[in-house]
Amino acid sequence: MTDSRPWRGVLVATALPLNDDLSVDYDAYAEHCAWLVANGCDGVVPNGSLGEYQVLIPEERTRVVETAVAAIGGGRVMPGVAAYGSAEARRWAEQAGEAGCGAVMLLPPNAYRADERSVLAHYAEVARAGLPVVAYNNPIDTKVDLVPELLAQLHGEGHIQGVKEFSGDVRRAYRIAELAPELDLLIGADDVALELALAGAKGWVAGYPNALPAACVELYRAAVAGDLATAEPLYRQLHPLLRWDSKVEFVQAIKLSMDLAGRHGGACRPPRVPLLPAQEAAVRAATEKALAAGLA
Numbered sequence: 001m002t003d004s005r006p007w008r009g010v011l012v013a014t015a016l017p018l019n020d021d022l023s024v025d026y027d028a029y030a031e032h033c034a035w036l037v038a039n040g041c042d043g044v045v046p047n048g049s050l051g052e053y054q055v056l057i058p059e060e061r062t063r064v065v066e067t068a069v070a071a072i073g074g075g076r077v078m079p080g081v082a083a084y085g086s087a088e089a090r091r092w093a094e095q096a097g098e099a100g101c102g103a104v105m106l107l108p109p110n111a112y113r114a115d116e117r118s119v120l121a122h123y124a125e126v127a128r129a130g131l132p133v134v135a136y137n138n139p140i141d142t143k144v145d146l147v148p149e150l151l152a153q154l155h156g157e158g159h160i161q162g163v164k165e166f167s168g169d170v171r172r173a174y175r176i177a178e179l180a181p182e183l184d185l186l187i188g189a190d191d192v193a194l195e196l197a198l199a200g201a202k203g204w205v206a207g208y209p210n211a212l213p214a215a216c217v218e219l220y221r222a223a224v225a226g227d228l229a230t231a232e233p234l235y236r237q238l239h240p241l242l243r244w245d246s247k248v249e250f251v252q253a254i255k256l257s258m259d260l261a262g263r264h265g266g267a268c269r270p271p272r273v274p275l276l277p278a279q280e281a282a283v284r285a286a287t288e289k290a291l292a293a294g295l296a
């Protein structure tokens with residue numbers, strides 16, 4: 001891990017363990033962060049969509065970040081600071097700085113379909129908090145697309161240092177590299193990990209290491225090293241699970257896989273509801289197959 005660029009390497013978008021009453025289990029979360037690093041991951045991204053940040057109250061959201069920092073050190077923690085308002089997102093970035101984090105991850109404005117000027121103003125405001133910002137492009141869920149030209153503009157104006165690319169369009173990697181060669185591309189969806197690693201990604205904001213960290217880290221390290229003999233068969237083995245990261249039910253799926261792997265996955269807060277029986281059976285079968293293959 002490079003401290004000056006803490007977003008490089010495998011950063012796990014952490015799932016958040018909850019108690020039976022759906023309160024946050026902070027002790028379990030601290031243990032989970034430490035376990036991920038012990039299993040080869042470079043850091044964590046708390047308060048991302050996988051961490052159910054939208055259904056946390058501010059006190060919980062603050063404590064989640066502080067818990068991660070206490071467990072593994074701020075240089076390994078890059079919290080999500082998304083909010084509907086730019087002022088609120090900046091406050092979350094300032095809170096991350098006060099907690100000792102090295103960088104933050106920021107979605108574009110997503111309360112509505114923001115235009116380009118709004119996007120630029122939003123990132124400019126949050127960048128004023130003083131921490132490096134990694135943009136998160138998720139046009140599927142936010143309806144705002146950080147296209148390569150816009151990313152290059154954001155980077156050129158000093159507002160972002162990297163981008164978590166979740167569009168699923170691996171062709172963008174090459175365009176981003178042409179327009180903004182110093183902008184770090186991070187894999188944003190687990191099921192395009194190999195393709196984006198080969199296209200020059202500098203990191204992976206990953207979901208499935210919550211359940212299978214060692215295998216996912218091995219996949220990433222081999223892929224970025226160009227070791228296809230190792231990466232390609234491993235990617236094929238993992239892909240039935242990795243593709244759940246791009247589905248609507250990704251939080252429930254990854255938490256179920258965690259439970260099956262002996263971790264604390266558990267329930268989600270509403271409005272998320274449990275997987276349908278057919279979905280649960282598919283995740284269970286794919287996870288058990290991966291565990292039987294020794295990928296835990």
